[in-house]
Amino acid sequence: MKIAILPGDGIGPEIVEQAVHVLNALDEQFEMEIAPVGGAGYEAAGHPLPEATLKLAQDADAVLFGSVGDWKYDTLERALRPEQAILGLRKNLKLFANLRPAILYPELAGASTLKPEVVSGLDILIIRELTGDIYFGQPRGVRECPDGPFKGEREGFDTMRYAETEIRRIAHVAFQTAQKRGKRLTSVDKANVLETFQFWKDIVSDVHREYPDVALDHMYVDNAAMQLVRAPKKFDVIVTGNMFGDILSDAAAMLTGSIGMLPSASLDANNKGLYEPSHGSAPDIAGKGIANPLATILSAAMMLRYSLNKAEQADRIEAAVKAVLAQGLRTPDIYEAGTAKVGTAEMGQAVVAAL
Amino acid sequence: MKIAILPGDGIGPEIVEQAVHVLNALDEQFEMEIAPVGGAGYEAAGHPLPEATLKLAQDADAVLFGSVGDWKYDTLERALRPEQAILGLRKNLKLFANLRPAILYPELAGASTLKPEVVSGLDILIIRELTGDIYFGQPRGVRECPDGPFKGEREGFDTMRYAETEIRRIAHVAFQTAQKRGKRLTSVDKANVLETFQFWKDIVSDVHREYPDVALDHMYVDNAAMQLVRAPKKFDVIVTGNMFGDILSDAAAMLTGSIGMLPSASLDANNKGLYEPSHGSAPDIAGKGIANPLATILSAAMMLRYSLNKAEQADRIEAAVKAVLAQGLRTPDIYEAGTAKVGTAEMGQAVVAAL
Ligand SMILES: CC(C)[C@H](C(=O)O)[C@@H](O)C(=O)O
Ligand SMILES: CC(C)[C@H](C(=O)O)[C@@H](O)C(=O)O
Numbered sequence: 001m002k003i004a005i006l007p008g009d010g011i012g013p014e015i016v017e018q019a020v021h022v023l024n025a026l027d028e029q030f031e032m033e034i035a036p037v038g039g040a041g042y043e044a045a046g047h048p049l050p051e052a053t054l055k056l057a058q059d060a061d062a063v064l065f066g067s068v069g070d071w072k073y074d075t076l077e078r079a080l081r082p083e084q085a086i087l088g089l090r091k092n093l094k095l096f097a098n099l100r101p102a103i104l105y106p107e108l109a110g111a112s113t114l115k116p117e118v119v120s121g122l123d124i125l126i127i128r129e130l131t132g133d134i135y136f137g138q139p140r141g142v143r144e145c146p147d148g149p150f151k152g153e154r155e156g157f158d159t160m161r162y163a164e165t166e167i168r169r170i171a172h173v174a175f176q177t178a179q180k181r182g183k184r185l186t187s188v189d190k191a192n193v194l195e196t197f198q199f200w201k202d203i204v205s206d207v208h209r210e211y212p213d214v215a216l217d218h219m220y221v222d223n224a225a226m227q228l229v230r231a232p233k234k235f236d237v238i239v240t241g242n243m244f245g246d247i248l249s250d251a252a253a254m255l256t257g258s259i260g261m262l263p264s265a266s267l268d269a270n271n272k273g274l275y276e277p278s279h280g281s282a283p284d285i286a287g288k289g290i291a292n293p294l295a296t297i298l299s300a301a302m303m304l305r306y307s308l309n310k311a312e313q314a315d316r317i318e319a320a321v322k323a324v325l326a327q328g329l330r331t332p333d334i335y336e337a338g339t340a341k342v343g344t345a346e347m348g349q350a351v352v353a354a355l
Numbered sequence: 356m357k358i359a360i361l362p363g364d365g366i367g368p369e370i371v372e373q374a375v376h377v378l379n380a381l382d383e384q385f386e387m388e389i390a391p392v393g394g395a396g397y398e399a400a401g402h403p404l405p406e407a408t409l410k411l412a413q414d415a416d417a418v419l420f421g422s423v424g425d426w427k428y429d430t431l432e433r434a435l436r437p438e439q440a441i442l443g444l445r446k447n448l449k450l451f452a453n454l455r456p457a458i459l460y461p462e463l464a465g466a467s468t469l470k471p472e473v474v475s476g477l478d479i480l481i482i483r484e485l486t487g488d489i490y491f492g493q494p495r496g497v498r499e500c501p502d503g504p505f506k507g508e509r510e511g512f513d514t515m516r517y518a519e520t521e522i523r524r525i526a527h528v529a530f531q532t533a534q535k536r537g538k539r540l541t542s543v544d545k546a547n548v549l550e551t552f553q554f555w556k557d558i559v560s561d562v563h564r565e566y567p568d569v570a571l572d573h574m575y576v577d578n579a580a581m582q583l584v585r586a587p588k589k590f591d592v593i594v595t596g597n598m599f600g601d602i603l604s605d606a607a608a609m610l611t612g613s614i615g616m617l618p619s620a621s622l623d624a625n626n627k628g629l630y631e632p633s634h635g636s637a638p639d640i641a642g643k644g645i646a647n648p649l650a651t652i653l654s655a656a657m658m659l660r661y662s663l664n665k666a667e668q669a670d671r672i673e674a675a676v677k678a679v680l681a682q683g684l685r686t687p688d689i690y691e692a693g694t695a696k697v698g699t700a701e702m703g704q705a706v707v708a709a710l
Contacts, residue, residue: 083547113585118468134489134515138502140550147493150518156554157516160489163505190598192438195495199511225606226614229584230468243545247602251580259581 001308002031004060006053009039009082010281011291011344012066018293018348019064019300022320025352026313033060037089038068038082038281048085054092062307063089063274064300067281082281090130095266095274096166097173098128098245099302102232102252102262107325108334111257114229119255124235126252127177128245129170130266133196134160135242160196162241167200169269171207174239178214182236185216188224188244200241221248228252253278260292260333263299265306273307275299289343292331294321297351320354327354356663357386359415361408364394364437365636366646366699367421373648373703374419374655377675380707381668388415392444393423393437393636403440409447417662418444418629419655422636437636445485450621450629451521452528453483453600454657457587457607457617462680463689466612469584474610479590481607482532483600484525485621488551489515490597515551517596522558524624529559529594530566537591539570543579543599555596576603583607608633615647615688618654620661628662630654644698647686649676652706675709682709 137159277295492514632650
């Protein structure tokens with residue numbers, strides 16, 4: 001089985017290196033090939049998603065991705081900026097289902113800005129549609145305003161759209177995932193304002209008829225943002241569109257206070273996937289050896305479970321991560337008094353040792 | 356001076372009644388005229404925003420609005436549902452600037468789900484553009500998908516758009532408001548993905564040149580949702596578009612734990628405005644006399660300050676609200692052990708008494 005390793009920018013290379021050590025420590029052989037992406041892709045080949053990198057990702061059985069982005073690319077034209085790499089990979093690999101767990105590890109309960117009783121035991125899963133919506137909808141651009149009171153002046157515009165198939169397939173993923181968890185699914189929309197999301201709501205309700213064992217409710221996105229702050233544990237699985245999912249999944253991740261711990265999976269229709277930590281490239285701490293590699297290590301575990309059919313090895317990694325937390329090891333982002341502060345490499349070695 | 360009073364549905368009538376008592380207790384004479392809106396408008400005249408109601412709102416110097424919505428209208432076609440009233444009022448009255456403070460009253464610090472150190476003293480202001488964006492952009496609807504892999508099947512679609520003038524005028528409001536506060540403005544966009552918001556960012560940066568005394572920063576909406584949870588007190592004024600503002604302002608309001616306390620103002624270019632509580636119509640507690648009228652009373656204070664040029668009377672109302680909190684009076688939504696539980700009318704009377 002072949003894994004494409006795309007470390008990217010900022011802390012990406014350091015944290016991916018540790019995840020690779022962990023994969024190498026399993027009793028399995030994986031073929032791993034590394035390629036530049038993001039700013040690193042731009043440096044190496046003049047494009048954030050070089051052709052060879054895309055080809056490697058397409059040919060592999062799974063992609064392990066670090067993170068992309070650095071302030072130094074802020075002045076490049078949009079098409080050349082690092083983030084375009086991740087958008088291009090999602091679209092080209094048809095990774096329409098983004099799974100983002102927000103889990104609070106009991107050992108890290110203190111890291112949350114929320115009161116312990118509100119978040120202790122938090123375990124919710126956000127399923128974000130990842131290849132449609134206003135992220136990719138055409139037409140878009142800056143043009144002369146064609147109508148209305150501002151006719152003739154410049155305007156920026158984008159198109160939100162969801163076709164029936166796009167909604168159906170993410171709904172199926174969501175219902176099937178909910179079936180394996182608490183059997184409760186919240187579909188988040190803005191059907192009271194947007195045609196796209198009235199359509200979304202109708203289709204999700206229709207797909208629900210095939211999953212009578214799952215309790216479905218519909219919630220407006222503004223209310224969902226409130227309920228995530230008010231009573232996040234009331235959720236089990238949330239499914240929503242690309243734009244709303246971008247916002248809500250980050251808010252949900254931050255509820256835990258330890259975004260350095262949260263993995264994510266982006267899957268296509270055949271469970272091929274791209275796996276990456278939920279956090280960004282943190283250029284301010286890059287190269288210092290202090291970044292938390294656990295979100296990436298846990299992303300590798302998700303990869304084993306979803307794309308490589310090695311659930312047992314995934315369990316082992318997850319157990320090893322719990323073990324190092326129980327040992328009191330902490331990178332600076334999750335450090336509290338009374339625990340032992342370690343760096344990126346030490347944390348990775350500790351996970352390998354715990355395997 | 357003439358005030359249009361639009362109580363609406365659910366708890367709207369009860370809470371607006373108390374705000375009217377408070378206005379009547381001031382040493383000022385206001386002409387007030389009441390009209391049905393939302394579900395009440397539909398019952399009275401077959402439309403959530405009856406023509407006579409719109410005319411009254413247009414002719415008045417300010418509008419005091421309760422809340423609209425009730426489950427019993429969920430099955431009506433979209434154009435007849437209560438929420439359309441508020442969208443219609445915003446658009447027809449050109450209320451493009453929505454000001455939503457998120458303030459934590461020291462007496463109510465315990466109500467927040469966030470740790471006291473994270474939210475104590477919170478005082479941020481979200482300025483949401485209210486008449487543009489994907490809320491109103493044409494074209495929109497459900498159609499046969501015209502292109503791409505899903506060509507020929509049904510799709511829902513909407514158009515996000517912002518013309519230069521729309522961005523400039525909300526930016527001016529935001530900078531001028533920031534000048535009167537902490538002189539820090541955060542413009543929230545998604546310029547890394549959306550053309551509309553790259554354009555937004557460029558125009559806001561351009562307007563900034565006229566306000567060198569205000570510190571401007573730009574933040575992506577997903578990051579803003581995270582920072583509101585992580586360190587909300589770092590913000591002073593936030594300005595953003597209609598859709599992002601809908602989500603972020605509700606999240607920010609919920610940080611305080613007492614959304615029953617938060618007023619809002621929606622202003623046109625001449626400071627004529629519509630004033631309403633940030634919370635909804637809460638049909639589950641309507642008619643029980645237990646709703647919190649303070650957000651509506653504080654909305655009336657904002658109305659005096661922004662539209663009616665009676666800042667002193669506004670100050671008096673705000674001081675009276677602080678006084679009743681200091682007296683320990685609490686409606687059930689903000690009740691804690693050791694305080695005195697009161698109903699809607701008692702709370703209103705207490706504010707009148709404290710004036
Ligand atoms: C980098 C950016 C384009 C991306 C997104 O908006 O999807 C990021 O925020 C994410 O959530 O993975
Ligand atoms: C009722 C609804 C249309 C409205 C909106 O989305 O603007 C509400 O959520 C608000 O924020 O005032």
